[in-house]
Amino acid sequence: MHTNKKYGSYEVDEEGASLVNRRLFLSSAGLTTAFGTMLIVTGCTKEDHQIPGMSDAVDLGSGDIGVLNYAYALEQLEAAFYAKVIDSxxxxxxxxxxxxxxEIRDHEIVHREFFKAALAGNAIKGLTPNFDGIDFGSRTAVLGAAKLFEDTGVAAYNGAGKLIKDPNYLLLAGKIVSVEARHAAVIRDLINPKSADFAGDDIIDLNGMDKAVAPADILAAVKGYVKDTINGANVGK
Incomplete structure (x- = not known):
């Protein structure tokens, strides 16, 4: 009999928590330390990520910190989604x-916790997801939502890459987006097994390149899945 353990903003069973903890240590801990050190070296200080006059709004910030908070926001959404999928x-x-x-849930938790630890005092708050429009009892609805989140995640990282100024951050983002692309492919294969849809022409262009979408468009696309108001106007600036 497994007991539940609190992990972040939700509970996972003891076995799942152990798996995540091992991965956080083996796959992310060293990078997180290096990442955090880089943030200190660049002289980043704690910012107020709430917009004046809008207490319920969250400002992602500017420069590389803004890009990292942007990624952190998306990873929060994905981690929360897959946690609910496995819970129900x-x-x-x-x-x-x-x-x-x-497995995808565990990856997304690692990504979320990585950004949270690396950003430290510069991190935005924990966001409140809004999944009311998703029927978690329906395979079609869940996999359709997963496809949307994964395709959106890949396009988001691709679109934000050019905004990152520090090459070390760009390298880390490249490592994470490659994992997100694997997620997108396997979800598409679950929906339409043994087809070419794992890399469909709706996401891959004639040059064999993935789509790249700007932060403003991504935030607009996921707006309905987050209860918080998010301001990304200064991301990358």
Whole structure:
């Protein structure tokens, strides 16, 4: 019998928490330390990430910090989504599907916690997701939402890459977006097995390149899935 353990803003079972903790240590801890050191070296100080006169709004900030908070916001959304998927499995979820979706959940938790630890005092608050429009009991609805989140995540990282000034941050973002692209591919394969849709022409252009979408457009696309108002006007500036 497994007991639940609080992890971030939600609970996972003891086995899942152990897995995440191992991954955080082996895959992220060293990078987080280096990342945090770079933030200190660049002279970043704690900023007020709330917009004056709008107490419920969250300002992502400017420069590289803004880009990192932008990524952190998206990782919060994805981690919360997959946590709910595993907490409330859709009808008929197979063992194979649960294994895949649990693996993705664990990756997203690691990504979220990585950005949170690295940004430290510069991090935005924990966001409140809004998944009221998703029927978590329906396989079609869950995988459709997962496809949207993963495709959006990949396009978001691609679009924000050119805004990153520090090459070390760009390298880290490149490592994370490659994982997000793997997620996008496997979700598409679950929806349409053994087809070419894992890299469909709706996301890959004639040059074999993934889409790159600007932060403003991404934030507009995910607005309905977050209860908080997010201001990304200065991201990368």
């Amino acid at each position: 499995p859709f009808s008929g979820m197979t063992d194979a599907e649960k294994t895949i979706l649990t």
